Amino acid sequence: MATHEAMVTTGIGTYDVLQYRSVPTPPLPPTSVRIKVLSAGVNNTDINTRIGWYDKEVTEDTNSTSTSDSSSKRNGYGDAPTPFPLIQGTDCAGRILEVGSDLQAQSSSLLNMRCLVASCQANVGWFGSDFDGGFQTLVTCDVKFVHPLPPACPLSDAQLGSIPCAYGTAENMLIKVGVKAGDVVLVPGASGGVGSAVVELCGVAREGITVLAIVGPGKRAEFLSRFAGDHNIEVFEGRHGSAAWGEVMEKLKKRPSVVVDNVGGGGTMDLLGCLQQGGRYVTSGAIAGPVIPLDLRTLYLNDLTMVGSTTWVPGVMENLVRYIADGNLNPHVHKTYPLREMGKAQEEFLKKKHVGKIVLVTES
Numbered sequence: 001m002a003t004h005e006a007m008v009t010t011g012i013g014t015y016d017v018l019q020y021r022s023v024p025t026p027p028l029p030p031t032s033v034r035i036k037v038l039s040a041g042v043n044n045t046d047i048n049t050r051i052g053w054y055d056k057e058v059t060e061d062t063n064s065t066s067t068s069d070s071s072s073k074r075n076g077y078g079d080a081p082t083p084f085p086l087i088q089g090t091d092c093a094g095r096i097l098e099v100g101s102d103l104q105a106q107s108s109s110l111l112n113m114r115c116l117v118a119s120c121q122a123n124v125g126w127f128g129s130d131f132d133g134g135f136q137t138l139v140t141c142d143v144k145f146v147h148p149l150p151p152a153c154p155l156s157d158a159q160l161g162s163i164p165c166a167y168g169t170a171e172n173m174l175i176k177v178g179v180k181a182g183d184v185v186l187v188p189g190a191s192g193g194v195g196s197a198v199v200e201l202c203g204v205a206r207e208g209i210t211v212l213a214i215v216g217p218g219k220r221a222e223f224l225s226r227f228a229g230d231h232n233i234e235v236f237e238g239r240h241g242s243a244a245w246g247e248v249m250e251k252l253k254k255r256p257s258v259v260v261d262n263v264g265g266g267g268t269m270d271l272l273g274c275l276q277q278g279g280r281y282v283t284s285g286a287i288a289g290p291v292i293p294l295d296l297r298t299l300y301l302n303d304l305t306m307v308g309s310t311t312w313v314p315g316v317m318e319n320l321v322r323y324i325a326d327g328n329l330n331p332h333v334h335k336t337y338p339l340r341e342m343g344k345a346q347e348e349f350l351k352k353k354h355v356g357k358i359v360l361v362t363e364s
Contacts, residue, residue, distance in 0.1 A: 004137045005022060090126060155330075177307050181209065188271065
């Protein structure tokens with residue numbers, strides 16, 4: 001039986017549940033392609049799944065949950081048990097090695113092409129959470145979820161591995177909340193993977209937007225260098241629950257019309273409170289804590305709209321591929337690790353000292 005290498009998550013727990021080992025290579029269905037994985041980004045959702053954070057009984061932030069005693073009885077989101085053992089990895093960038101029998105007529109346009117795999121797969125689930133994902137050396141995937149890239153794509157393999165989940169999540173939020181010319185968009189956690197993707201995508205095919213970016217303490221200079229030349233960005237340093245956070249709220253010269261939040265936690269009411277009348281708030285995460293107090297008067301007296309964002313609307317991946325082809329995306333990779341060192345990569349990720357993405361790369 002053919003095999004390949006994978007990082008397998010054997011259950012809910014700390015880094016000791018991660019095992020790098022050989023796994024069977026599945027048969028290739030007629031409408032699928034076989035992909036050599038080149039890189040896969042590290043994302044909060046991978047860690048949240050491993051530690052059982054999506055269970056409704058968990059009310060702590062991701063970092064606190066990851067260091068507390070884990071319970072194998074925790075469920076995934078929707079109260080369904082996570083299908084362990086699981087090959088996680090909601091990101092995947094790779095090269096197409098083989099095509100299924102129904103795709104032979106397309107083989108010349110598919111074989112050897114670099115590609116991205118959609119993280120959110122309509123009517124199927126989430127890659128790397130509901131079924132095996134990108135933390136392996138070979139991926140077998142239905143061609144409808146695979147997005148070949150132009151041969152002239154200038155992005156490195158590591159940069160491509162940082163795109164699907166973070167940029168897809170960011171693009172989906174911007175579409176769902178209807179960001180348009182003239183909006184002032186406040187982005188907490190702007191130095192992280194999703195946050196920095198939101199900032200970049202606000203300037204892609206969306207002219208006339210002002211971004212108010214909040215980054216962690218000590219990250220302002222690196223963040224500014226990442227977006228050098230963009231004069232529609234104002235950057236503030238602060239963190240939820242800190243004195244600096246309150247100072248940020250006071251320093252905002254422009255009240256935002258939109259908040260794009262991937263942080264959550266205790267600062268969420270401050271974000272809602274600073275919105276313009278009729279403002280919009282969209283969230284796709286809650287790493288600083290999933291349970292918040294909500295004053296409904298802030299919501300209804302200010303005519304606010306709150307939007308949750310998980311399932312992607314049609315066209316998200318197609319938009320990203322178009323932005324790449326047009327040369328409009330330039331993801332920032334903070335550091336790479338070999339796939340077999342995923343535990344070390346996740347440990348650094350949780351320190352939250354990085355700007356951009358931490359990416360796993362496979363060995364050639």
